[in-house]
Amino acid sequence: MATNNGGQSNLGVPFPSYRKEIRFLVLFVGLLAALNFGYFLFGGTAVEEFVLTTLTAKPAYTIIKLLTPAEEVVLNGTQLTSPHVGFEIVRGCEGMEGMLLMISAMTAFSMAWRDKLKGILLGMAFVYVFNLLRIVGLYYMMRYAVSGFYFAHLFVGQSITIVVVSVFFVLWIFGSTGRHEN
Numbered sequence: 001m002a003t004n005n006g007g008q009s010n011l012g013v014p015f016p017s018y019r020k021e022i023r024f025l026v027l028f029v030g031l032l033a034a035l036n037f038g039y040f041l042f043g044g045t046a047v048e049e050f051v052l053t054t055l056t057a058k059p060a061y062t063i064i065k066l067l068t069p070a071e072e073v074v075l076n077g078t079q080l081t082s083p084h085v086g087f088e089i090v091r092g093c094e095g096m097e098g099m100l101l102m103i104s105a106m107t108a109f110s111m112a113w114r115d116k117l118k119g120i121l122l123g124m125a126f127v128y129v130f131n132l133l134r135i136v137g138l139y140y141m142m143r144y145a146v147s148g149f150y151f152a153h154l155f156v157g158q159s160i161t162i163v164v165v166s167v168f169f170v171l172w173i174f175g176s177t178g179r180h181e182n
Contacts, residue, residue, distance in 0.1 A: 020110060028108035035100040043091065052078050055128075056094045060135040067136070071143075085142045095131030098161045099124050105169045115176045123168055130164055 042048050061075040073082040078089040102123040106116050134157050142149045 024108050024110070028104050031107055032100060032104040035104060036097070039096055039100065048091065051094050051096065052089055052091070056132070056135070057089045059132050060089070060139070063132060063136045064139055073139075080139060082143070085139055087139070087142060089135065093135065095127055095134075095161070098127040098131065098165050101162070101165050102127055102169065105165075106172070109169075109173060111173075111176055119169075119172045119176065123165070123172065126168055127161075127165060130161070134161070 057075060057078045057080065061073065061080060064071060064073050064080070071082055073080055073085070080087055080089070103120050106119045106123060109116070138149065138153055138157065141152050
């Protein structure tokens with residue numbers, strides 16, 4: 001019978017030395033699935049409308065108007081239009097997937113709840129601002145480089161969001177665990 005150094009059987013647990021990592025992965029995937037499903041349930045409701053219009057489209061519109069006051073951009077609900085650009089901010093453009101990814105990772109990681117909460121709040125703010133800048137960047141991309149818009153929107157933007165969230169999470173973990181070790 002296979003045993004570990006303590007004489008206990010480890011036949012029931014594959015990769016016993018990775019117990020914490022497996023726990024994190026299972027909890028992370030479960031939380032991410034549950035949170036995404038929960039957000040899915042809000043589709044077509046006032047909550048989704050608030051997130052898309054008030055928290056995403058209006059601030060993006062305001063940033064564009066601040067950066068280029070002469071730009072004749074108009075906001076109608078979630079549609080940003082001008083004589084040169086026309087696109088709509090729809091579900092998936094609001095950055096919620098990045099935020100739910102951040103919340104799931106922070107919650108699943110083994111650290112004090114106070115640190116988790118700080119990380120979640122700071123991470124959500126970071127992802128929110130990043131996503132607004134992404135939308136504004138896409139507006140200008142459609143305005144000045146329309147041929148690259150779809151590639152930037154569908155591939156680059158989503159990939160960068162995942163990378164940015166992942167880097168933030170790793171830096172947060174190193175920062176949080178480093179503070180507790182000192």
